[in-house]
Structure formats: structure tokens, C-alpha cells
Amino acid sequence: MKIHNLSRRRFLQGSAAVGASGLLLGCGDSLPRKTVTSGATAPTGEMHEWLFIGTDNTIIMTNPQTEMGQGVNTSLPQLLAEELDADWQTLQVRQAPLDSKFNSTMMAQMTGGSLAVQNYYHTLRAIGAGARQMILKAAAAQLGTNVSQLSTRNAQVIYQQQSYPYGQFADAAASLPVPDMEQLTYKKPSNYTLIGKPLPHRDTLDRITGKAQFGIDVQVPNLLNAAIIHAPVFGTRPIQWNEQAALAVKGVKKVIPMEHALMVVAEKYWQAKKAINLLQARFSAYDSDLPGLNSEEIEQAYEAALNDEGRAKIDAAHIIDVEYMVPFLAHATMEPMNATAWVQADRVDLWIPSQSQTIAASHTKAITGFDDQQIHIHNTLMGGGFGRRGEGDFVAEAVIASMVMQQPVKVIWSREEDIQHDMYRPAVISRFQVGLDTHFKPVAWHNQLVSSSVLRRLIPTFTPDFLDWVATPLTYMMGDMIVTDGATRSAYLADDKQPQTTALIVDTNVPVGPWRSVSFSSNCFFTESVIDEAALLAQQDPYQYRSNLMQQTPREKAVLDAVAQYANWGETPAGQFQGIAVAFAFQSYTAMVVDIGLVDHIITIHKVTCAVDCGKVINPNGARAQLEGGINFALSAAMFGEITIADGHVVQGNFHDYPQLRLAQSPVIDVFLVPSGDQPTGLGEVGVPPLAPALCNALAAAGQPRIRSLPLSNHGYQLA
Amino acid sequence: MLTLNINGENLRLEVDADTPLLWAIREEAGLTGTKFGCDIGQCGACTVLINGNAVRSCTITASAVQGMAIETIESLASDGTLNAVQQAWLEYDVPQCGYCQSGQIMAATAMVRRAKIAGQTIPEVPLAQLDNICRCGTYNRIRPALNRAFDLAYEA
Numbered sequence: 001m002k003i004h005n006l007s008r009r010r011f012l013q014g015s016a017a018v019g020a021s022g023l024l025l026g027c028g029d030s031l032p033r034k035t036v037t038s039g040a041t042a043p044t045g046e047m048h049e050w051l052f053i054g055t056d057n058t059i060i061m062t063n064p065q066t067e068m069g070q071g072v073n074t075s076l077p078q079l080l081a082e083e084l085d086a087d088w089q090t091l092q093v094r095q096a097p098l099d100s101k102f103n104s105t106m107m108a109q110m111t112g113g114s115l116a117v118q119n120y121y122h123t124l125r126a127i128g129a130g131a132r133q134m135i136l137k138a139a140a141a142q143l144g145t146n147v148s149q150l151s152t153r154n155a156q157v158i159y160q161q162q163s164y165p166y167g168q169f170a171d172a173a174a175s176l177p178v179p180d181m182e183q184l185t186y187k188k189p190s191n192y193t194l195i196g197k198p199l200p201h202r203d204t205l206d207r208i209t210g211k212a213q214f215g216i217d218v219q220v221p222n223l224l225n226a227a228i229i230h231a232p233v234f235g236t237r238p239i240q241w242n243e244q245a246a247l248a249v250k251g252v253k254k255v256i257p258m259e260h261a262l263m264v265v266a267e268k269y270w271q272a273k274k275a276i277n278l279l280q281a282r283f284s285a286y287d288s289d290l291p292g293l294n295s296e297e298i299e300q301a302y303e304a305a306l307n308d309e310g311r312a313k314i315d316a317a318h319i320i321d322v323e324y325m326v327p328f329l330a331h332a333t334m335e336p337m338n339a340t341a342w343v344q345a346d347r348v349d350l351w352i353p354s355q356s357q358t359i360a361a362s363h364t365k366a367i368t369g370f371d372d373q374q375i376h377i378h379n380t381l382m383g384g385g386f387g388r389r390g391e392g393d394f395v396a397e398a399v400i401a402s403m404v405m406q407q408p409v410k411v412i413w414s415r416e417e418d419i420q421h422d423m424y425r426p427a428v429i430s431r432f433q434v435g436l437d438t439h440f441k442p443v444a445w446h447n448q449l450v451s452s453s454v455l456r457r458l459i460p461t462f463t464p465d466f467l468d469w470v471a472t473p474l475t476y477m478m479g480d481m482i483v484t485d486g487a488t489r490s491a492y493l494a495d496d497k498q499p500q501t502t503a504l505i506v507d508t509n510v511p512v513g514p515w516r517s518v519s520f521s522s523n524c525f526f527t528e529s530v531i532d533e534a535a536l537l538a539q540q541d542p543y544q545y546r547s548n549l550m551q552q553t554p555r556e557k558a559v560l561d562a563v564a565q566y567a568n569w570g571e572t573p574a575g576q577f578q579g580i581a582v583a584f585a586f587q588s589y590t591a592m593v594v595d596i597g598l599v600d601h602i603i604t605i606h607k608v609t610c611a612v613d614c615g616k617v618i619n620p621n622g623a624r625a626q627l628e629g630g631i632n633f634a635l636s637a638a639m640f641g642e643i644t645i646a647d648g649h650v651v652q653g654n655f656h657d658y659p660q661l662r663l664a665q666s667p668v669i670d671v672f673l674v675p676s677g678d679q680p681t682g683l684g685e686v687g688v689p690p691l692a693p694a695l696c697n698a699l700a701a702a703g704q705p706r707i708r709s710l711p712l713s714n715h716g717y718q719l720a
Numbered sequence: 721m722l723t724l725n726i727n728g729e730n731l732r733l734e735v736d737a738d739t740p741l742l743w744a745i746r747e748e749a750g751l752t753g754t755k756f757g758c759d760i761g762q763c764g765a766c767t768v769l770i771n772g773n774a775v776r777s778c779t780i781t782a783s784a785v786q787g788m789a790i791e792t793i794e795s796l797a798s799d800g801t802l803n804a805v806q807q808a809w810l811e812y813d814v815p816q817c818g819y820c821q822s823g824q825i826m827a828a829t830a831m832v833r834r835a836k837i838a839g840q841t842i843p844e845v846p847l848a849q850l851d852n853i854c855r856c857g858t859y860n861r862i863r864p865a866l867n868r869a870f871d872l873a874y875e876a
Binding site: 203214250270381382386 | 736738740743751758759760765792796802822859
């Protein structure tokens with residue numbers, strides 16, 4: 001990795017009054033991305049470099065990842081600010097504009113995969129350390145001393161008990177050679193004041209006073225507002241609508257027919273929304289060759305694929321032959337999809353709550369023909385993401401609306417549109433043939449998974465246009481390794497008996513996409529339920545059974561043992577039951593115990609205990625928040641989450657029929673961080689996978705029939 | 721045109737009689753702290769106070785609340801001092817994405833004020849009264865923060 005000094009290039013900062021000179025640092029590294037080839041000039045206030053230290057002591061960091069509630073506006077600045085010795089209170093953090101130098105290891109500007117801290121742990125610390133070293137060198141020269149006589153604190157150089165703000169040395173530092181990456185010195189962890197500290201989220205005050213600006217709050221001059229209805233059946237088209245009725249509504253400017261949807265543009269959103277209900281639109285009939293007319297048809301197609309594949313023939317003392325199933329799920333972010341675009345003759349500005357500048361830009365390019373330099377992305381805060389906002393569909397609609405209107409337009413989806421036109425967590429059927437020896441130890445593990453393919457839909461959106469002709473066919477050749485995430489490796493099996501897992505891809509007419517924890521959300525439910533079935537068949541304690549089998553996975557065993565200890569496993573009062581589950585996902589290890597009470601079919605969750613080894617923890621406060629949130633997110637899905645299809649469209653439409661957990665139903669959650677090593681691993685999604693199996697395993701412990709499909713509401717269960 | 725009393729100010733707003741209060745607040749009064757979440761009164765992101773009662777502003781027209789005192793999230797902190805609920809939310813670092821939190825805080829503010837008038841303590845107040853949806857799952861912090869807000873309100 002190499003740090004670049006860009007200070008001599010012009011740096012302008014549009015909105016705030018910041019000195020235009022100072023130290024500007026960029027950074028390249030060994031990832032397959034060439035960085036710092038463009039200048040740092042941006043009349044709209046975009047900052048295309050990682051760090052700016054102004055002569056007036058303004059310090060600005062560009063955040064390469066986008067903030068959706070997962071806390072990257074806090075955790076990532078902690079990394080840079082720690083090594084820079086910045087002032088935490090005055091440090092400014094901006095979201096990255098469109099620029100491939102900020103790419104993650106997904107080879108795109110994409111916030112997802114629980115990768116934020118893992119990806120930027122070295123880069124951001126290196127930039128902080130490098131800048132500090134340059135400031136110190138400049139300070140030593142100005143103060144006529146050696147670097148060894150200087151120390152730093154809160155963006156100040158300290159020399160002989162005197163404090164000198166960094167800004168005083170920024171210009172001089174800018175003319176110094178950039179230190180070699182290999183020669184950077186980093187703080188000793190024992191001297192950390194930010195890394196590892198449970199700092200509150202930097203945005204909290206704005207978020208409790210109504211000042212936080214989400215995509216839906218964007219205001220720009222001459223802004224028009226649009227409502228949208230999509231053809232209810234995926235892949236169909238509007239064929240007839242009453243344009244006059246809509247245009248008669250005060251404030252309405254235009255009805256824009258699109259291939260897949262109708263938009264009404266008005267001065268105010270409410271006018272557009274009122275008018276769109278008057279369109280009385282009719283849409284073309286279901287005309288896909290793929291299954292998708294209804295949920296039953298999809299299930300039959302899945303079953304047909306399983307029948308074609310057949311079962312593995314195994315020879316064992318005991319055989320578990322079972323089939324599991326999970327439904328489609330919508331993301332239902334609290335902030336419905338929206339985007340604001342302004343297309344002008346030579347540029348487009350996007351104000352978007354997006355997890356991916358790259359995906360937003362690729363859609364924009366396809367529509368406008370503009371290149372990267374003409375696309376200016378102003379990422380707003382997001383009212384939740386969970387994977388949904390890594391898509392570009394909602395951005396494309398705003399771009400089209402602005403092109404038609406030749407004015408800035410904000411398109412806001414209704415909740416119904418948001419739930420009925422999602423990219424869903426795929427429905428999955430998972431069949432197992434597991435062989436146990438005479439001691440009930442698993443010795444054969446065969447798993448046939450049927451799912452539609454998230455990867456197959458995503459790959460074309462990631463590939464450059466000129467590769468389109470090869471990208472899609474390629475997905476048919478290479479299969480989908482995402483489908484089997486969490487199903488190909490088992491801590492319970494010896495190395496030579498690892499799972500024989502086959503992914504059977506069935507394309508359906510229902511669009512699918514990444515949903516917090518992606519395939520781990522389903523595969524952990526399957527595998528951790530099946531191993532629980534084995535434990536119960538063996539009449540062994542489900543925790544002891546698991547722990548005894550874990551001979552070669554010390555970190556997995558450590559979180560399992562830890563959670564059992566913290567949850568007082570096996571010491572429940574009468575009438576309470578415990579279930580346990582463990583997952584290895586996003587390079588982290590997570591184990592959970594769920595304590596329940598059960599009266600008739602009403603479940604009281606007394607407690608969820610969670611132990612996590614996510615390597616080095618950067619912010620324990622944010623880490624706990626992500627685990628608490630992940631558990632509640634997973635509990636909603638396990639209890640009530642289900643998207644069904646009828647007549648080709650999604651049946652559910654709002655929170656009355658796609659219910660979510662509420663405060664009175666939310667369990668007590670005890671989170672225990674079990675750190676290990678000196679590298680951070682994934683966190684944002686790891687709270688999700690073990691919850692459903694731990695809960696269902698608790699029901700099995702209560703003597704209930706084994707739950708092999710979700711949600712639990714379909715089996716008559718409710719939350720107290 | 722109608723007049724709404726929002727945060728102590730009488731505002732002449734250009735809205736039709738059937739415009740929901742939510743959109744009058746967001747688009748005409750320009751107060752965007754009140755959020756759109758579902759339009760059917762399910763999620764509570766749009767909660768405001770009307771004459772002190774928590775109301776989901778997507779379900780009521782602007783014309784129906786003329787002459788009533790409407791409070792939005794923007795009014796809760798006065799002279800830079802957070803109200804008891806906001807202060808508690810800050811102490812427990814409740815928000816994740818924060819999109820639902822304006823509504824949560826408005827609903828909790830109504831609960832705390834009403835309880836204080838009635839002399840109730842928090843165990844006497846059913847938690848189910850705060851039934852706004854949070855998809856980030858911040859409930860485990862809302863619970864202790866609500867307790868803390870009651871304490872702060874009673875101290876005040």
C-alpha cells in the first residue's frame with residue numbers, strides 16, 4: 001500500500017468555509033484498484049481523497065462506506081482518528097463520492113458483506129499514521145527540534161508543554177515526501193484512546209432531534225416530487241391508464257409511463273400520491289416462462305428439482321432424512337425506497353440513500369450515457385439498508401424522471417411498492433440425508449439445496465457493459481456459491497466427512513437479492529436444526545452433543561462453550577426451555593441460547609444470550625447494537641416473516657400483513673463479546689443466523705414437534 | 721389554505737383539505753423530522769403530538785387539526801436542552817439508522833408526560849403503549865431509556 005500526497009493539486013471545498021490549502025492524503029494499496037489518479041478538485045464539495053487537514057485545523061475524513069445504521073460513521077473514523085490523534089469532537093466525516101479508489105474488496109463501492117471494518121482496518125490506520133508522521137516532521141522543522149521531542153493529542157502537536165494545532169503545520173507537511181508504508185509506526189494498543197472504546201454513535205444527536213437528513217428529506221431548488229406504481233406482476237407492463245384523471249389533480253405535472261411502472265410527477269409528493277391512485281392502471285398479463293404465478297407453483301418447481309437430483313444412498317446405524325423450507329422475505333427498511341436525481345446537459349447529481357455508489361452509477365450510465373466523471377453522488381443517511389439499498393432500481397427511476405422533466409425530481413415509493421417490489425431473500429428448500437454411527441456421531445452428511453440465485457441476478461449489475469454478453473451465461477456454468485454459504489463446512493464432522501452439499505438452482509419470476517446475512521439466514525436454520533435433531537435422537541444434551549463433536553474448531557467451540565456458560569445452560573426453572581445454535585459466518589463465530597416459556601402456542605422469550613468472536617472489536621457499543629439489532633431482525637423473520645405470491649404478484653403489502661417485532665415483544669438480550677486475535681472480522685450480519693434455529697430448538701426442548709419450516713406463525717405460534 | 725399551530729407558531733399553509741397532516745408538516749411546514757413510513761398508521765414513524773396526545777400524522781387530515789396544538793420532534797429541545805426522552809435516548813445511544821426515532825421519541829414523550837400528570841411510575845405503564853416499529857431492532861435500548869426518561873421527568 002502506498003500513501004499519496006495530493007496537496008499540491010487544487011482542493012476546493014464548496015459548502016463550508018474551509019481553507020483551500022492544507023495536507024491532502026490519498027492512498028492506494030494492493031487491492032486490484034489503481035487509486036489516486038484523479039485530482040481533488042470538486043466544485044460541488046465532493047472530496048475525492050481520504051483525508052484533508054486544513055491550515056485552519058479543519059480535519060475531514062472521507063468515509064469509504066455508507067451509513068445505514070450499522071455505525072460505520074463511527075467505527076471507521078475511529079480507525080483513522082486513533083492513529084492520527086485527531087480531535088474526535090471536531091473531526092468531520094463525509095460519505096465518499098463516486099470514485100473507484102474507495103472500492104471495497106467486492107471490487108465496487110459497496111457497503112455490505114459485513115466487510116466495512118475488515119476491509120478498511122489497515123487503510124484507514126495507515127492514512128492516520130502517515131499524516132501524523134508528516135505533521136510531526138513539519139512541526140519538528142518549524143519548532144527547531146526532533147520528532148522524538150514531540151507528542152500529539154487531539155489534533156495538536158505538544159512540545160515543551162505548549163500545544164500547536166495540526167493546521168499550523170499542514171502546509172509545510174504537504175511539501176514533505178510521503179512516508180513509506182512499511183516505515184509507518186502505529187500506536188501500541190495499550191495506548192489507544194478510540195479503538196476498542198465503546199463510543200456512542202457520532203450521529204445520535206441529529207437522530208434524536210429530527211435533524212438527520214435521510215434520502216427522503218433531500219431538498220434542492222426547483223424540486224419536483226413523484227409517486228410510482230410498478231406493474232404488480234414482475235416483468236409485466238402498464239397497458240392502459242387514465243392520464244387525464246391524474247393530470248386533473250392540482251399540482252400534477254406529468255404522467256410518465258415506463259417499461260415496468262407508471263410515475264406521476266407533481267409539485268408536492270402528496271399531490272402525486274393522490275393522483276396515482278386515480279390512474280386506474282391496467283397491466284399486461286403474466287407472460288413469464290419461469291415459475292412464479294404463485295407460491296405453490298414455485299414450491300412444486302423446487303420439489304421437481306429435488307426429485308430429479310435424487311437422494312444420496314448412505315449406510316449408517318441411524319439415518320435422518322428430512323426436508324426444511326424457508327419463505328421469501330422482504331427487507332422492509334423503515335425509510336421506503338426513494339431517490340433524488342437532477343440530470344443536466346453535462347452532469348447528473350444523485351442524492352441517494354444508497355449502499356453502493358457503483359451500482360447507482362452503473363444504472364445511471366446505462367440511462368444517460370454519462371461517464372463516471374459526470375456522475376455526482378451525494379450519499380445521504382439511510383433509514384435502514386439490510387441489503388436492499390445495494391440495488392439500483394430506485395435510483396434509475398429518479399434519473400429517468402429527471403431526464404423527462406428536465407428538473408430535479410425525488411421519487412418516493414409507498415410502503416406497498418416497497419414490500420411488493422423488493423429483491424427478496426430467496427425461498428429455499430433444503431433436504432438432508434444424515435448418517436449417524438452407533439454412537440450417534442454424524443458420519444455422513446448429504447444436503448440438497450434448492451433456491452433461486454442471488455448471484456445470477458447480481459453478476460450482470462457488477463460487470464462492465466462490454467462483458468454483458470458473457471456475464472449471464474457464465475452464471476449458468478459456474479453455479480452459485482452464495483446459495484451454499486454456511487452449508488459446506490461443519491464443525492461437527494471430521495475433515496474427511498465434510499458435508500456433500502449440492503445447490504440446485506431454480507430460476508423463478510420473483511427477483512431475489514441479498515438480505516441481511518444472505519444465505520446464512522437460511523442455511524444456519526437448516527443445519528443447526530438438523531444437528532439438534534441428531535442430538536435429540538441420541539437422547540443427548542444438545543449443547544454437550546455439539547461441544548463433544550467440535551474437535552478441530554477451537555474458536556467455534558469457544559463461543560459455544562461461552563454461551564452455554566453465560567446462559568446457565570441446563571439450569572432453567574420449571575416451565576422454561578432452552579435452545580442453542582452456533583454459526584460461522586462473515587469470518588466470525590456466533591453462538592446463541594434462547595430461553596422460552598410456552599403456554600399453548602404462545603411463546604414467551606425470557607432471554608436471548610449471545611456470544612460472539614468477531615476478532616478484534618473496534619467499538620463494543622456499536623458491536624452490541626449490531627448484535628441486538630440482528631437478533632430482533634431475525635426474530636421478526638422467524639416468527640412472522642413470509643412473502644407469498646398469488647396471481648404472479650406479492651400478496652403482502654404493508655405492516656399489517658408483513659408484521660414486525662415491537663417493543664413489548666422484544667426479548668432481553670445479553671451479548672458477550674469474546675474477542676480473539678488482532679484482526680477484526682464481520683459483525684453487521686452475524687446476529688441474524690443462529691436466532692431462528694436456537695428458538696426452534698427451544699420449542700423442540702419443550703417437547704413440541706420439530707419445526708422444519710418458517711415462519712412460526714404458520715405453525716400457530718405467537719409471541720406473548 | 722389553512723392555519724395550523726405547529727410548535728407554537730400559527731402557520732398559513734397551502735394545503736388541500738384532504739392532505740394528511742404528515743405531508744402538510746413535511747412538505748408545507750418544511751419540518752422533515754417527522755417521517756413517512758407506511759401511510760396506514762401501522763409503524764408510528766410519523767407520530768406527532770396533538771393537544772399532548774401521540775397521533776400518527778399519516779392517518780389524520782391537516783384540516784381536522786386546525787386550532788389544535790401540534791408538536792413535532794423539532795420542538796422538543798428548547799434552548800439547546802434536550803427533553804427527558806431525548807436525554808435518555810442520548811445516554812443509552814438508542815438510534816441505529818434513526819429513521820423511526822422521531823416517532824418513538826414523540827410517542828414516549830406523550831407517555832412520560834401523561835404518566836407524570838397521573839402520578840404513575842413506569843411499572844404502571846404498559847410497554848405495549850409504545851408500539852412503533854423499529855427495523856434496526858433498538859428495543860433493547862429503548863426499554864432502559866424509557867425508564868431513564870421517567871426518572872428524568874420526575875426529577876425535573
